[in-house]
Amino acid sequence: MVGPPKTLQDLRKVEGAVRVTCRACKRVTFHDREEMIQLRSAGLQSCDWAAVVHGMRCGHCLGENVKVEIEAFADGLPALRRRRAAMITIELALFILRQAAYSGSRATIPVEAVRLALRALHPFLQDRGMLERFWMAYANPSPHPWGGPGSCFNDLVRGLMKRGFAVPAEFR
Numbered sequence: 368m369v370g371p372p373k374t375l376q377d378l379r380k381v382e383g384a385v386r387v388t389c390r391a392c393k394r395v396t397f398h399d400r401e402e403m404i405q406l407r408s409a410g411l412q413s414c415d416w417a418a419v420v421h422g423m424r425c426g427h428c429l430g431e432n433v434k435v436e437i438e439a440f441a442d443g444l445p446a447l448r449r450r451r452a453a454m455i456t457i458e459l460a461l462f463i464l465r466q467a468a469y470s471g472s473r474a475t476i477p478v479e480a481v482r483l484a485l486r487a488l489h490p491f492l493q494d495r496g497m498l499e500r501f502w503m504a505y506a507n508p509s510p511h512p513w514g515g516p517g518s519c520f521n522d523l524v525r526g527l528m529k530r531g532f533a534v535p536a537e538f539r
């Protein structure tokens with residue numbers, strides 16, 4: 368790639384990630400380009416490189432005085448591999464839990480799959496209460512829609528997003 372990229376998608380050509388260096392606290396954060404594309408597209412934010420650079424903050428002190436660069440051939444970075452693995456786990460778990468939350472399809476989802484999906488989310492959500500509320504609502508369906516697993520599912524999605532995880536748009 369010659370010169371700066373035009374869009375985040377251009378980073379795919381060089382397997383690039385986004386490297387953010389903070390001029391205040393001196394720490395470096397790497398951002399996964401696929402996660403950023405997903406997050407920004409879902410939030411109707413531009414993937415133009417200029418817009419990405421402009422909106423970047425330090426991942427530690429949230430300072431705005433940062434240097435934003437491309438880290439080429441970064442797909443093998445352990446931090447990014449862990450992040451991608453987390454995204455895949457979250458997406459699969461939410462797929463199962465959403466089906467389980469809606470009575471029309473719950474009979475097709477084994478109870479063990481629901482328990483596994485809840486366990487899989489725990490390291491990311493780190494909120495046992497939220498997972499237990501889903502389980503209770505799933506195991507004891509209420510006749511009222513507001514107490515049902517559907518609203519607990521929405522809580523899980525919001526909780527994951529609050530902790531900075533990209534949740535595919537279809538689950539929001």
Ligand SMILES: [Zn+2]
Binds near residue numbers: 390393394427430
């Ligand atoms: Zn900083």
